[in-house]
Amino acid sequence: MVVISGYNVRSAHTGHHRGLYRQQRTQWPSSRVMTSAAHTMVVISGHTVGIAHTGHHRGVYRQQRTHWSSLWVKTSAAHTLVMIVGYTVSSAHTGHDRGLYRQQRTQWPSSRVMTSAAHTMVVISGHTVGIAHTGHHRGLYRQQRTHWS
Numbered sequence: 001m002v003v004i005s006g007y008n009v010r011s012a013h014t015g016h017h018r019g020l021y022r023q024q025r026t027q028w029p030s031s032r033v034m035t036s037a038a039h040t041m042v043v044i045s046g047h048t049v050g051i052a053h054t055g056h057h058r059g060v061y062r063q064q065r066t067h068w069s070s071l072w073v074k075t076s077a078a079h080t081l082v083m084i085v086g087y088t089v090s091s092a093h094t095g096h097d098r099g100l101y102r103q104q105r106t107q108w109p110s111s112r113v114m115t116s117a118a119h120t121m122v123v124i125s126g127h128t129v130g131i132a133h134t135g136h137h138r139g140l141y142r143q144q145r146t147h148w149s
Helices: none
Strands: 002-004 007-009 016-021 032-034 041-044 047-049 056-061 067-075 081-084 087-089 096-101 106-115 121-124 127-129 136-141
Parallel strands (some): 002 041, 081 121
16 A cells, blocks of 8 residues: 555554544655555555554544655565654554644655565654554654754
8 A cells, every 4th residue: 555645544454443634735746656565555744544453543643744855665575664754553453542643844855765574664754653563552642843865
């Protein structure tokens, strides 16, 4: 699954999702995304909700405006996840997540991310919630503005 400037709800087998899912304007001139293998997901400036097998998610998920010039993301292997300026909520098998997840504006000219191997995760200027098998997360997760070249 690939989500670019959007959000995905209920990609899990038995996931239940309730609440408000939002995303604001995002701009970039070019992007290249390559994914392969089962349960692999790439999210670029978006939301991922419920990629777990039995994840339950409730609350408000938000992301604000982001700019970048070029992007190359390549992922492979089962349960591999790459996020660039986005949210990951319950990538675990039985993770339960509740609350408000927030991220503010981030700028960078270019980035290249390559990941492989099972249960591998890369997060660039984003939030990772519940990558464990039985992780339970509640509350407010926040990240401020970040710059790098």
